[in-house]
Amino acid sequence: MMDPENSSDEQLVALCQQGRSECFEPLVQRYMQKAFHIAFGFTREVESAKDLSQDAFLRAFARINQFDGRSSFYTWFYRLLVNLCLDHARRNGRVKWQSLDDESDAAAHEHRALADDGFRPEQAAIAGEASRKANETLRAMPNKQRTAFVLRNHQGLSIADVAKVMRTTEGTVRVYLHRAVAALRQSLVEFV
Template sequence: MWYNPVMNGNPSVKAADEELVALAKNGDTKAFEELVDRYKQKAYHIAFDFARDREEAKDLSQDAFLKAYMNIKKFDGRSGFYTWFYRILVNVCLDYRRRKQRAPVESYEEKLESGARLNQDPNAVPLPEQLVTAGQVSRKIGAALEALPPKQRTAFILRNHEGLSIREIAQMMQTAEGTVKVHLHRAVAALRQSLAEFA
């Protein structure tokens, strides 16, 4: 059965999750597969925000689901399954970012320039002038996000890309709500500074 990915704030969804989790704890792999179907799209989108690469995002989301499955018996129900799983996913993504930062790889901006992340055809017709400007802004934002400290980047992605509340972000990052607000303030300030030339 296919489920649209939704937040655990909906009581009926939370109840359904709890039932599936209980079955999964007893070895019902079909029940866990339904949980995967329910949340795989949102997991992919969050992973893509961290990786900026389709294949890497698929791998990261799959790794997170695998870790969730292996640790399902440790899920104690104090939070919804969604919150518990996304904490795992964010940690997997942060681990990926740390490994990537240690490796001598091409920067995100360089990859955008080469078209590697946009699957551009090298023989494609050049973009209109107004779209070139939009592309420059996009590259600036991407580079600025890439340069943010991991916690600021995580808070910004979860707030602005995924629409989570300050409280939900604090739960996922296992920190105080005030700390999340500081991370968001600093992230927004850095992004504004990077876009100053377009103001």
């Protein structure tokens, strides 16, 4: 008998599709933390991120028989989650893109900078202004450009996976990424 905890995603999905619903739980355990972080990246609200990640798992479970294996389970699930997050953003206004670093990361960077013997306040001020400008530019980007940029550069998805999540072609994703990078480069030209 197969051990669900040590089974691959594909094996677990196949078992779920055969009616063994208990085999979905290991998938939830594997991806719950990632799902929360992705949803939090869109909402910047803990409760909304919890709700969206749970809703994505419920949808994945309800639609498990629609999974056809053309992509990995994670890519398929990720698409469900991102679509829920984008729907949430449309219903509740724009995505709340804040700093790319969360506050604890920012505090850790500041602490390391202060502990560094070579710390120079003017460099810290310039870096802070550049970060603020980059975040401002990201917030102002069209949703599709921003989504492609964040999925590729902050979530680490391949261009092919970004295309699957966004339900578009790889060429279109490359265009979105090119435009996003061009906008960031233009906004940061004074810092280079």
